Amino acid sequence: MTKQTTAYDPCALPGDIFGGLASMLVALPSAIAFGLVIYSAIGPEFAAQGAAAGIIGTIALGLVAPLFGGTSRLITAPCAPAAAVLAVSVKEMIGKGADPCQVPLLLVLVALLAGLVQVAAGLLKGGRFIKYIPYPVVAGYLSGVGTLIIIAQFPKLLGLPKGYTFLTAWASPNAWAWQSIAIGITTIAAMLLAPRFVKKVPAAIIALAAGIGAYFAIAAVNPAMRVLEGNSFVIGAISSNANFIGAIAAQWKGMLGISGPALGLIVVPALTLAALLSVDTLKTCVVLNALTRTRSNSNRELMGQGIGNIAAGLVGGVPGAGTMGPTIVNVSSGGQTRFSGLVEGVSALLVLLLLGTYIAWIPIASLAGILIVVGVRMIDKKSFKLLKQKSTLVDFFVILAVVVAAVSLSLIWAAAAGIAMAILLFLRDQISRPVVRRTFTGDQVFSKKKRLPAEMEALVRSGKQTAVFELQGQLFFGTTDQLLLEIERSLAGVHFVILCMRRVQAVDYTAAYVLAQIEARVAQTGGTLAFAAVPEDVSSRVSIRQYLEDLGFETGKKEVRFFDSLDAALAWAEDEILKTMLSSDGRNDEPLALAHIPFFERVDTRGLAVLQGLVKERTYAAGEAIFRKNDTGTEIFFIRKGAVRILLPVSQGYSHHLATFGRGDFFGDMSFLDKETRSANAVADEPAMLYVLTRDDFDRMSKEHMEVASVVFEGLARMLALRLRHTNIELEALEKA
Numbered sequence: 001m002t003k004q005t006t007a008y009d010p011c012a013l014p015g016d017i018f019g020g021l022a023s024m025l026v027a028l029p030s031a032i033a034f035g036l037v038i039y040s041a042i043g044p045e046f047a048a049q050g051a052a053a054g055i056i057g058t059i060a061l062g063l064v065a066p067l068f069g070g071t072s073r074l075i076t077a078p079c080a081p082a083a084a085v086l087a088v089s090v091k092e093m094i095g096k097g098a099d100p101c102q103v104p105l106l107l108v109l110v111a112l113l114a115g116l117v118q119v120a121a122g123l124l125k126g127g128r129f130i131k132y133i134p135y136p137v138v139a140g141y142l143s144g145v146g147t148l149i150i151i152a153q154f155p156k157l158l159g160l161p162k163g164y165t166f167l168t169a170w171a172s173p174n175a176w177a178w179q180s181i182a183i184g185i186t187t188i189a190a191m192l193l194a195p196r197f198v199k200k201v202p203a204a205i206i207a208l209a210a211g212i213g214a215y216f217a218i219a220a221v222n223p224a225m226r227v228l229e230g231n232s233f234v235i236g237a238i239s240s241n242a243n244f245i246g247a248i249a250a251q252w253k254g255m256l257g258i259s260g261p262a263l264g265l266i267v268v269p270a271l272t273l274a275a276l277l278s279v280d281t282l283k284t285c286v287v288l289n290a291l292t293r294t295r296s297n298s299n300r301e302l303m304g305q306g307i308g309n310i311a312a313g314l315v316g317g318v319p320g321a322g323t324m325g326p327t328i329v330n331v332s333s334g335g336q337t338r339f340s341g342l343v344e345g346v347s348a349l350l351v352l353l354l355l356g357t358y359i360a361w362i363p364i365a366s367l368a369g370i371l372i373v374v375g376v377r378m379i380d381k382k383s384f385k386l387l388k389q390k391s392t393l394v395d396f397f398v399i400l401a402v403v404v405a406a407v408s409l410s411l412i413w414a415a416a417a418g419i420a421m422a423i424l425l426f427l428r429d430q431i432s433r434p435v436v437r438r439t440f441t442g443d444q445v446f447s448k449k450k451r452l453p454a455e456m457e458a459l460v461r462s463g464k465q466t467a468v469f470e471l472q473g474q475l476f477f478g479t480t481d482q483l484l485l486e487i488e489r490s491l492a493g494v495h496f497v498i499l500c501m502r503r504v505q506a507v508d509y510t511a512a513y514v515l516a517q518i519e520a521r522v523a524q525t526g527g528t529l530a531f532a533a534v535p536e537d538v539s540s541r542v543s544i545r546q547y548l549e550d551l552g553f554e555t556g557k558k559e560v561r562f563f564d565s566l567d568a569a570l571a572w573a574e575d576e577i578l579k580t581m582l583s584s585d586g587r588n589d590e591p592l593a594l595a596h597i598p599f600f601e602r603v604d605t606r607g608l609a610v611l612q613g614l615v616k617e618r619t620y621a622a623g624e625a626i627f628r629k630n631d632t633g634t635e636i637f638f639i640r641k642g643a644v645r646i647l648l649p650v651s652q653g654y655s656h657h658l659a660t661f662g663r664g665d666f667f668g669d670m671s672f673l674d675k676e677t678r679s680a681n682a683v684a685d686e687p688a689m690l691y692v693l694t695r696d697d698f699d700r701m702s703k704e705h706m707e708v709a710s711v712v713f714e715g716l717a718r719m720l721a722l723r724l725r726h727t728n729i730e731l732e733a734l735e736k737a
Contacts, residue, residue, distance in 0.1 A: 032054040034082065115309030140401065512548060531560070
């Protein structure tokens with residue numbers, strides 16, 4: 001994908017002009033219809049003001065949003081979700097006693113507050129979170145909005161006056177106006193059929209033209225329809241001159257008369273509007289990015305949309321979002337940059353100034369027909385496919401619940417239902433995932449600290465004293481029962497319980513309480529609960545380790561230990577088991593003689609004397625490098641005292657820990673055998689004393705003492721075979737887990 005650039009390419013100008021003009025032709029009729037939906041809910045006398053608000057919103061959004069937004073080619077205009085939310089809000093405002101004359105002022109404040117919320121969301125990097133709203137919730141909300149649009153526009157399609165609902169409209173066929181029905185059906189038919197025959201002209205334009213044509217065809221035989229004043233079939237005259245500016249000034253003066261209780265009516269609609277417009281915009285951006293192979297800045301786009309909605313509110317326009325239809329038309333018509341959005345806004349302004357008189361003759365039924373098609377298309381028909389499988393039934397009922405809440409209660413309740421359903425979906429997904437990823441015992445998985453054969457035999461015999469649980473996901477009240485059952489069934493005979501928490505994302509108080517129960521159970525048998533790889537830096541304000549320590553899981557307690565890695569926890573548990581299984585020789589701190597190193601246990605006295613003359617003694621301080629990756633050298637090293645860590649350099653100073661070899665063990669065998677460069681780094685983990693045998697010295701010796709060389713190679717093969725055998729045990733356990 002390519003990043004967007006800020007420098008303007010003059011070659012894109014023709015495409016931007018055509019794209020902007022084409023998108024205006026799509027956006028403007030819908031914007032007029034949306035304004036009509038909102039303001040007609042106040043009263044029929046506000047219809048013309050609603051049409052003007054739709055046009056003004058298109059102009060303000062088109063001129064402002066592209067300047068501050070972060071997405072090229074995106075067209076911002078009044079949209080169906082805004083119309084539905086504001087229309088429902090108008091009804092609720094009036095139902096709660098708001099003065100109808102003050103409702104337009106309250107709508108302005110709703111738009112301003114919604115814009116401010118969007119700007120704040122962008123500044124706080126909220127764009128990434130809005131995109132995480134579950135799709136069933138978004139689909140349900142949009143389907144609910146589409147259903148509300150259909151319900152609200154159906155009486156207008158039938159030519160019924162204000163006061164008729166969807167149900168009462170069906171029950172009153174005598175009140176239907178055949179003229180409106182004819183105009184509306186003509187518009188709907190043109191909207192549906194136009195794309196089949198005409199590709200370059202937007203269907204909404206053809207549908208609107210068809211509706212206007214039908215209107216004047218009927219008006220030819222009906223003189224009353226040829227008069228603008230008092231004509232209920234059209235939206236009526238709108239202002240496009242200097243008086244309009246005076247109307248805006250008068251509107252803002254009227255703000256002084258709004259009471260405190262009335263202001264309280266705008267908060268919930270504004271928050272709902274901000275969330276829905278943000279989701280609608282970002283959804284459009286995702287589709288646009290896929291079409292154009294570009295990358296948008298979601299946080300900047302939220303700020304741009306918010307500033308655009310603030311501008312729309314300041315001039316009394318309908319707020320909006322990045323809309324799918326006009327945006328797709330812009331792209332297909334040649335739009336290349338954000339300048340195409342500016343062209344859309346300028347062309348809408350010219351329409352208002354030059355064609356405002358003719359807009360008054362747009363039939364209400366024609367706009368209702370366009371909106372009904374828009375509403376039907378907003379309903380997610382794919383949702384019904386979710387009924388075919390049991391696994392998706394919950395998702396379908398989430399969509400249905402949001403739709404029912406939107407239709408029977410309000411969009412505000414639908415938003416609340418959506419949030420509740422989102423929480424339920426999250427809980428369902430989290431509970432359905434196993435929190436115990438894998439379970440091992442100490443005879444199946446071993447630390448990277450390599451053990452001598454006798455020690456490995458002891459660990460295999462007594463490894464079941466250690467139980468390792470790899471945890472994952474969210475440890476919270478919804479998964480604690482699963483966690484407790486999984487661990488309790490494996491506690492019999494276990495002395496060390498290791499919880500690897502590297503993949504754990506969060507721990508709540510309920511989960512911490514269950515972990516305390518597990519600690520108590522382990523402590524009853526004198527065991528220890530070990531936490532390994534506990535995340536120190538998580539998205540929450542307190543790290544998981546700090547949270548656990550604050551709740552009483554302290555490192556100093558005998559029953560609790562913390563380790564930085566699973567390997568460190570395993571190594572500690574193995575050391576504890578070996579302390580009880582193997583008797584100490586009392587010389588663990590003394591350097592081993594060559595004869596006491598297990599590698600040479602089958603070499604006779606004569607052979608040891610020969611080898612003693614070949615090996616050299618070296619000492620290394622803790623942290624000192626013995627060799628590094630790609631070094632030349634064919635030495636094999638035998639550890640008399642201390643420990644050596646083998647590290648594989650990965651990148652940028654980071655190294656992966658491969659193994660740790662302790663007293664009596666050996667390393668460097670690969671280069672000793674194949675005479676190639678070193679494959680990893682070897683660093684003294686603590687002060688180390690080593691015997692060193694070079695391959696050249698060994699080869700010279702083997703010519704005179706072939707039987708000694710044979711025993712050494714046999715010992716090397718035996719020790720490497722033992723290492724591979726224990727590796728097989730671990731791989732088999734991983735495959736079964």
